[in-house]
Amino acid sequence: MTNVNATESLVSPGGRAATGFAGTRVSERVMIGFFVYTAVLSAAWGVSAMKLAIAAALPVVLLALSVLESQRGNPATAILRDWLPPAIVLGGYWQMEWFARGFDAAWQETWLAWDRRILSDWGLRQVLEAAGPAIPWLLELCYLLLYAIPPACIALLYWRRRRDRVETFVRTFALGTLTVYALLPLIAVASPRTAFAGLDAPGAFSIWRQINIAILDHLDISTSVFPSGHVAVAFSSAFGLRRALPESSGYFAAALIVALLVFTATIHGRYHYAADGVASIGICVGAALLWEVYERPA
Numbered sequence: 001m002t003n004v005n006a007t008e009s010l011v012s013p014g015g016r017a018a019t020g021f022a023g024t025r026v027s028e029r030v031m032i033g034f035f036v037y038t039a040v041l042s043a044a045w046g047v048s049a050m051k052l053a054i055a056a057a058l059p060v061v062l063l064a065l066s067v068l069e070s071q072r073g074n075p076a077t078a079i080l081r082d083w084l085p086p087a088i089v090l091g092g093y094w095q096m097e098w099f100a101r102g103f104d105a106a107w108q109e110t111w112l113a114w115d116r117r118i119l120s121d122w123g124l125r126q127v128l129e130a131a132g133p134a135i136p137w138l139l140e141l142c143y144l145l146l147y148a149i150p151p152a153c154i155a156l157l158y159w160r161r162r163r164d165r166v167e168t169f170v171r172t173f174a175l176g177t178l179t180v181y182a183l184l185p186l187i188a189v190a191s192p193r194t195a196f197a198g199l200d201a202p203g204a205f206s207i208w209r210q211i212n213i214a215i216l217d218h219l220d221i222s223t224s225v226f227p228s229g230h231v232a233v234a235f236s237s238a239f240g241l242r243r244a245l246p247e248s249s250g251y252f253a254a255a256l257i258v259a260l261l262v263f264t265a266t267i268h269g270r271y272h273y274a275a276d277g278v279a280s281i282g283i284c285v286g287a288a289l290l291w292e293v294y295e296r297p298a
Contacts, residue, residue, distance in 0.1 A: 023070025099185035111273035139265035140208035176236030176287035228276035234259035
């Protein structure tokens with residue numbers, strides 16, 4: 001396995017050093033920027049004093065830990081630094097619960113009409129359920145395993161002895177996903193599963209759907225479903241893998257198929273409107289293209 005010293009700059013395939021100000025990695029600056037945004041949003045939203053203090057502390061703590069690890073870390077802490085970003089990003093998602101408010105019923109009605117055209121008029125539900133429960137079973141499983149995708153991608157890079165490209169993956173994953181999360185409080189819509197309970201429900205039920213519903217009912221945020229955080233995680237991971245392993249297109253193809261299955265699951269399972277996923281895909285594509293330009297050799 002490639003051995004990278006804790007104080008050594010990880011270098012991206014494009015040749016640009018992945019650490020900069022005070023030893024922070026580019027991906028860490030993206031995450032710090034997100035938490036600065038949530039701190040400002042917390043002040044504007046008028047959250048409780050405790051939440052405001054936490055929001056203000058988060059970017060400072062993340063910056064301090066990055067600097068400390070760069071200057072005084074060891075190989076073990078450097079490895080931990082590779083693996084922490086998916087957990088930090090997930091924490092950013094849960095923080096969005098602070099900004100929950102009333103929902104925009106007009107958007108919900110409009111997007112429901114679009115979904116009903118896709119599911120019924122265009123026959124998506126009939127196609128997915130034509131062979132019985134097999135395809136819905138697979139869709140629900142992909143949806144359930146979504147948050148295992150980013151760690152799996154990092155594990156793949158370690159396995160391929162390309163630890164030097166973990167930062168390339170993480171920065172693409174973080175920028176696409178956190179941009180989507182940052183937009184959640186701005187357009188507040190409820191999931192079609194809850195806003196229109198029982199309407200257009202899948203014809204097949206599986207153990208995976210039962211688990212997914214339990215997780216959503218007890219662990220998900222209620223701020224909004226637009227844009228889709230699930231779709232963002234799946235597609236930004238796929239695009240990050242394409243950039244981190246450009247010589248291995250098969251991995252990107254597999255990740256992209258899984259991302260498309262997750263997107264389909266969000267519509268079929270009524271977890272999201274199709275508009276949620278389309279918006280997230282566009283944002284993730286934009287984030288990946290931004291890094292392509294940023295890392296292009298001068």
